[in-house]
């Protein structure tokens with residue numbers, strides 16, 4: 239008898255079937271909930287992107303442009319990366335999956351830090367391969383330990399910079415040292431979903447590394463800074479060679495018409511980008527101050543989200559806050575049961591979060 243599925247899939251934990259906010263509010267008898275759990279943009283989507291969606295809606299009887307011509311051209315001009323070195327994805331999540339499907343065979347291993355973005359492990363295990371997780375050192379990715387974890391079987395390394403859920407960044411020096419040190423037959427997927435929020439000038443930036451490392455894959459997204467998480471559009475930069483292989487595997491219409499149009503427009507929305515950065519850069523110090531006053535520990539961040547250590551465990555705080563209409567993230571799945579993760583929201587959302595946290599902890 240054949241086995242229905244392989245062990246990698248058997249061991250996976252399904253994505254928690256979260257209820258839509260409207261349903262939750264109905265069940266709990268509350269209104270006006272706020273969500274600070276998914277590192278989304280609290281301002282909504284870029285208005286210019288929304289207009290582009292409206293303008294394109296009447297073309298939806300046609301398949302999307304499989305080459306992503308306009309979006310890739312705009313990305314190429316903005317970042318100075320040749321068109322042939324750009325690939326689009328149905329969210330950067332799809333690009334993570336495509337890297338695994340294209341370059342990894344089941345006998346080959348992947349190395350990641352832990353805790354980090356949970357999707358890497360899910361996809362690698364789902365593909366029947368082994369994930370080697372290297373613990374963080376003091377809430378930071380330790381590239382020395384990661385280099386030591388590499389074996390002849392290692393094919394791909396995932397590095398989340400800045401790291402979700404810790405918000406820490408790696409320096410350019412540390413990243414170059416790592417890339418110079420590891421064998422030159424390993425693909426390094428550098429996930430920069432939150433890179434636009436980083437203010438540390440010494441932080442690594444994949445764009446500046448691309449020309450020196452032909453097996454480097456830089457992943458970015460429109461889900462965070464540009465407020466387009468619901469649309470599912472991300473992009474990657476890599477050598478022409480790597481992009482060519484991904485293009486052989488990806489579905490021709492993986493990036494939808496509305497997603498391409500909205501993302502192209504969003505790249506020009508300078509005003510929305512600066513409003514978003516201002517909101518995050520003013521929101522975080524407010525939250526830090528309040529938490530200092532409450533005597534709570536937190537991990538300072540280079541992103542739009544951060545970890546807070548709470549007494550009695552994150553899950554309990556998460557559940558109690560949920561009943562008050564404030565949705566945060568419990569961190570059990572990340573191996574951090576004493577923490578919650580929150581993103582900076584609108585000023586009134588930040589105030590409500592602090593007020594509710596005080597109430598729940600008192």
Ligand SMILES: Cc1ncc(COP(=O)(O)O)c(C=O)c1O
Pocket residue numbers: 276277328329330331332355398401402429431458459460461467470471472
């Ligand atoms: C580190 C990291 N990478 C990638 C993603 C997924 O981005 P996308 O919405 O583009 O699939 C997220 C989303 O939370 C993330 O935190």
